[in-house]
Amino acid sequence: MPILSLHHVTATVDDAQDDLDFCIGGLGLRLVKKTVNFDNHHVYHFYYGDERGTPGTVWTTFPYKGRGVRVGTKGAGQVTVTAFSVPTGSLAEWRARLAAHGVAVTDIESHFGEPAISFADRSGLTFELIATDRDARAPWVADGFEADLAIRGLHSVGFVVRDPDRTVDLMSSLLGYDVVDQAPGRIRVAVQGGGPGKTIDILHDRRADLGVNGLGTVHHVAMAVATDGEQLQLRERLVEYGCNVTEVRDRCYFKSIYFREPGGVLFEIATMEPGFTVDEEIGSLGRALKLPPWEEPQRANIEKALPKVSY
Ligand code: ZN
Secondary structure, eight states, X not given: OOOOEEEEEEEEESOHHHHHIIIIIITOOEEEEXXXXXXXXXXXXXXXXXXXXXXXXXXXXXXXXXXXXXXXXOOBTEEEEEEEEEETTOHHHHHHHHHHTTOOOEEEEEETTEEEEEEEOTXXXXXXXXXESXXXXXXXXXXXXXXXXXXXXXXXXXXXXXOHHHHHHHHHHTSOOEEEEEETTEEEEESTTOSTTSEEEEEEOTTOOBOBOSBTEEEXXXXXXXXXXXXXXXXXXXXHHTOOOOOOEEOSSSEEEEEEOTTSOEEEEEESOSOGGGSSOGGGTTSSBOOOGGGGGGHHHHHHHSOOOOO
């Protein structure tokens, strides 16, 4: 059972400063790394999470404003909802805080007994806060956020597929997920006993239009494995299963492989190590622009072209 939990979720967003304001000021997440997109060094890559960016708490964004990327459309083959877990009883306070940030909040039907609210960021990404007493993870307590309010980490993601059968088959036979709950149009799968951070909702709809990548859409969801060796073993099994899997890519803070599950959603399998403290002290995570070694010679040009941000 190689998958331990979710690792991170990555989205394409519009404006860098709006994104920082929303994630830090609105959600109380910690910016744990400010780097660039390793495939396009004129675009930031922001990683947010708990104090050290523990896998399972991490939300990451590529702010593509002004780089010629069109607005995307949510649909089949995409993660359409990213949910964070918050303490039971905190949703009223969250509603008020988000409203004060100009964010419109919608009450939604609880999923399998856990109350939730829904809202969007300025790029149009859909988020939920799910209230649960099952999350023992220590939160990052940002200035102005109390421990009985703060986000604990990712609760789950929801992704849309037209036909869930092959997706469930791959996730259960290779990744270690079990079906733990079902509702109309929703199959909940989980690893390692389930709960917040270990849960994915497969939202199935035969008539769903295909999603289109772009601003305001999630690019991929990553799941965590313990070691490089387990990642390689899982890669072999995925190839045998018929998946088109990338080679291992060094993301500096973890190593990654990527493939599309049968419903079209881009999955990443990422290692737990080395983590975000590999190139910064824990107390100063996210302060400086960190570049991978192969981009360092270009630092002056890269810094000049990136939008100025403050936080
Ligand atoms: Zn990723």
